[in-house]
Amino acid sequence: MVIQAETNTPSAILDRASLLLDAFDGPGRLTLAQIVRRTGLPRSSAHRMLERLVQLRWLRREGRDYELGIRLMELGSLAVHQDRLHRAAMPFLHELHRATGFVVHLAVLDGSDVVYLDKVGGDLAAAVPTRVGGRRPAHCTAVGKAILASAAERRLAEILTTQGSRTRYSINSRAQLDAELAKVRAHGVAVEREESLPGFGCIAAPIGDLGQAAVAAVSVCGPVDRMLFDHRLSAPVRTTALNIWRHVDDGQVRVRPTLQQHARPLNVGPRPLAPVDRRARDYA
Amino acid sequence: MVIQAETNTPSAILDRASLLLDAFDGPGRLTLAQIVRRTGLPRSSAHRMLERLVQLRWLRREGRDYELGIRLMELGSLAVHQDRLHRAAMPFLHELHRATGFVVHLAVLDGSDVVYLDKVGGDLAAAVPTRVGGRRPAHCTAVGKAILASAAERRLAEILTTQGSRTRYSINSRAQLDAELAKVRAHGVAVEREESLPGFGCIAAPIGDLGQAAVAAVSVCGPVDRMLFDHRLSAPVRTTALNIWRHVDDGQVRVRPTLQQHARPLNVGPRPLAPVDRRARDYA
CATH class of the missing domain: 3.30.450.40 (GAF domain)
Structure with missing residues (x-):
């Protein structure tokens, strides 16, 4: 069993929380064991923090799997829209x-x-x-x-x-x-x-x-x-x-689109593509 | 000066971080003083945590103003797409x-x-x-x-x-x-x-x-x-x-849209609306 010295300064705990959330960048659903492997955090410490993050709705737990939670959706959306x-x-x-x-x-x-x-x-x-x-x-x-x-x-x-x-x-x-x-x-x-x-x-x-x-x-x-x-x-x-x-920087952002139709709408979808001649680059 | 007993358990610190981020639900940009007023956290403690959250890119600081940061955009987007x-x-x-x-x-x-x-x-x-x-x-x-x-x-x-x-x-x-x-x-x-x-x-x-x-x-x-x-x-x-x-729950989600055109596309935009007769509700 690994005994690990842990500091409990606010910064150290925020770093651990960040590390826990970063673990979800990729797989989406993780068990406690997978999270411990990915983060290197002690199991008991990881478990306590995960459960708190579930209570705060930053994470969601379904059975043994943890997923990113609805509060992160909200904060992320706020971050974009603000x-x-x-x-x-x-x-x-x-x-x-x-x-x-x-x-x-x-x-x-x-x-x-x-x-x-x-x-x-x-x-x-x-x-x-x-x-x-x-x-x-x-x-x-x-x-x-x-x-x-x-x-x-x-x-x-x-x-x-x-x-x-x-x-x-x-x-x-x-x-x-x-x-x-x-x-x-x-x-x-x-x-x-x-x-x-x-x-x-x-x-x-x-x-x-x-x-x-x-x-x-x-x-x-x-x-x-x-x-x-x-x-x-x-x-x-x-x-x-x-x-x-x-x-x-207009403060109350003025919404006044002025762009005219410069190009015909193309309504294209992806289809098999011909090889591109890389030498024929033309810049506007 | 208010001396406040603070616990530094991981859960208490996560709760304070959550409280700090929740403060941005509404105004968008906040100074330290505004955050202290909104959260009730001691100024020095709030300041230390805010600066760490800036380092983690959960927040962004521009001059004296804090805003939600790019890492929250990323985590929020992951939460939705996962x-x-x-x-x-x-x-x-x-x-x-x-x-x-x-x-x-x-x-x-x-x-x-x-x-x-x-x-x-x-x-x-x-x-x-x-x-x-x-x-x-x-x-x-x-x-x-x-x-x-x-x-x-x-x-x-x-x-x-x-x-x-x-x-x-x-x-x-x-x-x-x-x-x-x-x-x-x-x-x-x-x-x-x-x-x-x-x-x-x-x-x-x-x-x-x-x-x-x-x-x-x-x-x-x-x-x-x-x-x-x-x-x-x-x-x-x-x-x-x-x-x-x-x-x-198909695991590898099968994408096979089957819905046919049930209603004519309406291409409507908002315009001044006539009063609605609330008694004329008809359910399908």
């Missing part, structure tokens, strides 16, 4: 989806990942395996590259260190990333073709003050052979990014 | 929305409230101020009444005790609730007209085994004067509820 950027962005995200027919994402940078704050997409959305609150390696996504293009060197140093590639087209060297970010800075939009997800591509624009580090990015995403990788899509994406930023 | 009911329901919710044109909700009972697990609705969704992870008094909503109709007496006793009415049409007595739930049991669907939200109505069906307490409910919701409060809407809602329940 976010000022998200609140300012919502009408513009819907407008961009209506104008283009593609799936629209709003994302922020968190460490070396992007985290999605919103996803708007009608039927096509189901074909794109992203979700609000979900994360992806920043350098594999258009939203990530759009944000990284204005990021400080110390943030870039984190990229590509721990993360692997998502597809065979993903950026996998610092030189490749630097060349890509230079293109983003030159064109004001980031393009991604099957670097995150086979068959899909994205065009993203950074959100924030010109010359400052971007705070977020907005993108359209769809089957790579139906996307228009030129101004017909990049113009409405950039307009959306500008509109969102203009409305973030 | 939910087996939600996973089984998703394709059927989208299908019900396509078939009817109305906003579709999936909800569970939590205490005397319903909590929404999903909301599918295209453009009309923006007009309905519900959100995933949000809650409403169960007795004011069609989904709530659909679930309560099969609930044990001890659950019903909680209803109407702490919750007020949402509109002048909301149920506000136990006798009225009992009469309403009898109708739900007789017809298999629950109807709600402007009881939760002026101008809007809903039709809901319970999800679960016949003769057992329902575990959830699904509804369609739209402008009350455009809803069809008869079998044309109630039939697809009931079919959806049956399909969801049939797919919940």
